Amino acid sequence: MNLDFSAEEQAFRGEVRDFLGAALPGDIRERVRLGRQLSADDHLCWQNILSERGWLGANWPQEHGGPGWGPVERHIFDEECAAAHAPTIVPFGVSMVAPVIMKFGSEPQKRHYLPRILANQDWWCQGYSEPGAGSDLASLRTRAVREGDEYVVTGQKTWTTLGQHANMMFCLVRTDPEAKKQAGISFLLIDMQSPGISVRPIVTLDGAQEVNEVFLDEVRVPVANRIGAEGQGWTCAKFLLTHERTGIAGLGHAKQALRHLKSLAGRLQHRGRPLLELPSFRQRVVKAEIELMALEVTHLRVLAAARDGGAPGAESSLLKVRGSELRQELSELTRRALGPAALPFFPDYLYGEQKLEPERAENAAVSAQYFNRRKLSIYGGSNEIQKSIVAKTLLGM
Amino acid sequence: MDFSYSDEQRMLADTLERLVADQAPTENDALPGEPSTLWGTFAELGLLQLPFTEEVGGLGGDGIDVMIVMQALGRGLVREPYLAGLLLPGTLLASLADAPQQERWLTPLLAGELRLALAWQEAAARHDAHAITTRAHRQSNGWLINGAKQVVLAADSATALLVTARIDDGTLAVFLVPADTPGLERSDYPTLDNQAASDVQLKDVVLSHDARLGEDAAEALDKVLALGRAALCAEAVGAMEVACEQTLAFLKERRQFGAPLASFQVLQHRMVDMHLHLEQSRSMAILAAASLERPADERDYRVAAAKAYCGEAARFVAEQAIQLHGAMGMTEECRISHYARHLVMFDHHLGDVDHHLEFVGERLSAA
Numbered sequence: 001m002n003l004d005f006s007a008e009e010q011a012f013r014g015e016v017r018d019f020l021g022a023a024l025p026g027d028i029r030e031r032v033r034l035g036r037q038l039s040a041d042d043h044l045c046w047q048n049i050l051s052e053r054g055w056l057g058a059n060w061p062q063e064h065g066g067p068g069w070g071p072v073e074r075h076i077f078d079e080e081c082a083a084a085h086a087p088t089i090v091p092f093g094v095s096m097v098a099p100v101i102m103k104f105g106s107e108p109q110k111r112h113y114l115p116r117i118l119a120n121q122d123w124w125c126q127g128y129s130e131p132g133a134g135s136d137l138a139s140l141r142t143r144a145v146r147e148g149d150e151y152v153v154t155g156q157k158t159w160t161t162l163g164q165h166a167n168m169m170f171c172l173v174r175t176d177p178e179a180k181k182q183a184g185i186s187f188l189l190i191d192m193q194s195p196g197i198s199v200r201p202i203v204t205l206d207g208a209q210e211v212n213e214v215f216l217d218e219v220r221v222p223v224a225n226r227i228g229a230e231g232q233g234w235t236c237a238k239f240l241l242t243h244e245r246t247g248i249a250g251l252g253h254a255k256q257a258l259r260h261l262k263s264l265a266g267r268l269q270h271r272g273r274p275l276l277e278l279p280s281f282r283q284r285v286v287k288a289e290i291e292l293m294a295l296e297v298t299h300l301r302v303l304a305a306a307r308d309g310g311a312p313g314a315e316s317s318l319l320k321v322r323g324s325e326l327r328q329e330l331s332e333l334t335r336r337a338l339g340p341a342a343l344p345f346f347p348d349y350l351y352g353e354q355k356l357e358p359e360r361a362e363n364a365a366v367s368a369q370y371f372n373r374r375k376l377s378i379y380g381g382s383n384e385i386q387k388s389i390v391a392k393t394l395l396g397m
Numbered sequence: 398m399d400f401s402y403s404d405e406q407r408m409l410a411d412t413l414e415r416l417v418a419d420q421a422p423t424e425n426d427a428l429p430g431e432p433s434t435l436w437g438t439f440a441e442l443g444l445l446q447l448p449f450t451e452e453v454g455g456l457g458g459d460g461i462d463v464m465i466v467m468q469a470l471g472r473g474l475v476r477e478p479y480l481a482g483l484l485l486p487g488t489l490l491a492s493l494a495d496a497p498q499q500e501r502w503l504t505p506l507l508a509g510e511l512r513l514a515l516a517w518q519e520a521a522a523r524h525d526a527h528a529i530t531t532r533a534h535r536q537s538n539g540w541l542i543n544g545a546k547q548v549v550l551a552a553d554s555a556t557a558l559l560v561t562a563r564i565d566d567g568t569l570a571v572f573l574v575p576a577d578t579p580g581l582e583r584s585d586y587p588t589l590d591n592q593a594a595s596d597v598q599l600k601d602v603v604l605s606h607d608a609r610l611g612e613d614a615a616e617a618l619d620k621v622l623a624l625g626r627a628a629l630c631a632e633a634v635g636a637m638e639v640a641c642e643q644t645l646a647f648l649k650e651r652r653q654f655g656a657p658l659a660s661f662q663v664l665q666h667r668m669v670d671m672h673l674h675l676e677q678s679r680s681m682a683i684l685a686a687a688s689l690e691r692p693a694d695e696r697d698y699r700v701a702a703a704k705a706y707c708g709e710a711a712r713f714v715a716e717q718a719i720q721l722h723g724a725m726g727m728t729e730e731c732r733i734s735h736y737a738r739h740l741v742m743f744d745h746h747l748g749d750v751d752h753h754l755e756f757v758g759e760r761l762s763a764a
């Protein structure tokens with residue numbers, strides 16, 4: 001057994017780090033570092049840079065234009081991106097719908113969509129959840145009625161992340177109301193500019209606007225935009241969800257958050273000593289540190305198994321549960337470290353262009369981020385649902 | 398032993414319950430700094446006089462009375478600064494000020510004609526009210542004050558600030574600084590729990606001799622902060638009650654997998670844990686409120702224990718309330734998120750869990 005990265009892997013890490021140092025625009029890096037909301041243009045700018053380098057489709061196989069990295073390289077890449085304050089790649093295109101198209105799409109669909117995704121030409125969003133269908137996704141009610149070579153789609157999607165910027169949505173719809181729950185669902189690709197679509201923003205408790213409601217009123221979608229067979233949507237959806245969960249441990253982000261916490265608590269003073277020396281605080285930081293050590297090795301074990309051919313199964317649920325809990329704990333400790341200074345709230349700075357004095361700007365996002373991170377245990381299948389999956393599939397309960 | 402309210406207290410609780418229920422959430426959500434009519438109602442109902450002794454024109458209410466008020470305000474997330482604009486500065490003023498100072502400031506405060514604020518918190522001192530660096534230098538014509546205070550609540554609507562400072566001989570003193578005094582600069586902002594706060598700079602602020610309230614203010618300040626902490630615990634209990642009620646109602650109403658969420662055992666147990674945190678916090682809030690007239694050591698020990706306990710419990714309740722609401726709990730539109738913000742940020746006021754754990758830890762007896 002050997003837990004070290006190989007010489008090639010270490011060289012790869014150096015290559016990624018050099019690239020990030022040279023290619024990431026300073027203003028974008030600073031916005032990410034300070035926890036300010038990025039504009040659509042910021043996202044596009046960074047993804048264009050990655051696309052040109054050939055690294056946008058980090059999880060793509062070479063045959064489709066990916067860099068052909070294995071799970072370990074992908075992990076290193078994620079970790080270095082988080083450490084460098086690079087924007088998180090908007091996952092809906094490259095990491096979510098693309099693998100589905102590769103696996104279930106027709107040749108013309110692959111030829112049309114995949115190069116566009118890799119060239120950062122479309123902004124995808126995920127139309128799964130509905131007001132009545134959250135954890136119980138298969139109870140979704142958005143209807144698609146076949147009329148000739150079109151579907152007429154009517155219903156409502158919700159919590160659609162960054163849907164306000166999207167021009168394409170992959171969407172689960174009910175094509176057969178008679179069939180049993182899962183069997184009546186199909187997977188459609190919908191042009192967000194189609195007549196009958198309207199997007200309404202939802203403001204979250206941190207004051208941000210990253211989710212939306214999407215209303216569909218007799219939206220006409222070509223049958224050619226269906227991925228897989230009619231009624232095969234649930235298979236596509238489940239396949240996608242496992243992809244969604246693998247990166248969701250957010251190890252790179254957790255490491256970055258822990259570094260930030262330690263440096264902050266090392267600088268802030270409590271009764272003339274660094275806060276990090278206060279026993280009750282220090283102990284929680286130590287516990288987070290150890291939890292992260294364990295999570296990293298667990299993560300690498302899953303990655304190594306995946307590299308050697310095993311598909312990530314219920315293990316990704318374990319990573320998601322523990323990773324989200326850890327990131328939430330780190331966001332809590334960081335907020336707590338600030339003491340009274342955690343209270344001020346500057347939404348126009350965080351989500352707009354308002355200027356703030358540097359000392360104030362430095363930690364202005366901390367409390368808002370704590371509240372934002374509550375989502376980690378809710379989306380991508382809530383932690384309660386993940387535990388049920390583990391109980392059922394891994395433990396046979 | 399008797400945990401029941403007196404008849405007057407029952408009436409007080411009923412009055413407040415009605416008052417808070419009548420408050421449309423939109424009024425609570427008025428932006429910081431916007432005038433509200435509620436303060437006048439507080440005055441009419443005697444709430445502004447309640448926590449003060451009869452000698453200074455108050456109604457002689459005790460810790461339990463304050464608890465009743467704060468719990469109700471917490472239930473409604475009423476954002477009028479009862480604690481920051483009245484209770485903290487007012488009780489400090491009442492215990493330190495001489496007769497002319499009381500007449501000038503306390504009488505109109507109790508009549509609802511003005512509000513005050515207490516500027517005690519400093520960036521480097523974190524939660525420690527005594528480790529301050531604001532200095533007051535005695536000079537021929539009065540006092541010269543220099544320093545900075547952070548996150549002073551309700552300063553924007555205060556006619557004057559009570560400012561803590563060390564004088565040349567090291568004594569902790571409190572000064573009454575009218576808001577328009579030259580050299581006093583405020584930078585205002587809202588807090589995450591939707592209160593109005595300010596950072597305050599004092600640059601060569603010149604005050605007359607009679608601006609100082611009393612002599613050594615250390616003990617009086619501790620007593621006021623103990624009252625404030627007990628009051629905050631009560632407010633948090635009120636907010637936790639509503640968070641638990643709304644979450645329970647949501648679990649019963651929301652259906653997934655063909656059944657109400659309330660039928661899933663893991664959620665039942667979580668709900669029970671929330672309820673347990675609430676009841677234990679309620680006990681600690683009562684203990685704190687009932688200990689305010691005890692000797693300082695005993696009072697502060699119990700109050701610190703209560704504040705530490707409620708800090709953790711409030712966060713647990715807030716986080717679970719969001720989690721059990723799913724994505725809905727993450728929205729500004731759903732009131733549960735407002736309660737959650739309030740309950741989480743509770744820990745950042747008047748000393749956090751770590752601060753109070755340390756306090757209790759240093760006094761823990763082995764016996």
Ligand SMILES: Cc1cc2nc3c(=O)[nH]c(=O)nc-3n(C[C@H](O)[C@H](O)[C@H](O)COP(=O)(O)OP(=O)(O)OC[C@H]3O[C@@H](n4cnc5c(N)ncnc54)[C@H](O)[C@@H]3O)c2cc1C
Binds near residue numbers: 135388664722
């Ligand atoms: C910030 C954010 C971004 C999102 N982005 C997207 C997006 O882009 N596209 C999209 O389609 N969706 C998105 N979602 C939606 C997300 O997938 C859902 O929130 C999630 O599936 C949970 O559904 P729900 O919110 O309706 O909660 P519910 O399903 O109503 O669950 C409420 C609570 O009950 C628990 N629960 C439910 N059923 C059970 C059970 N059987 N046993 C035990 N506990 C149970 C849940 O764990 C949760 O704690 C997003 C959500 C958030 C918060």
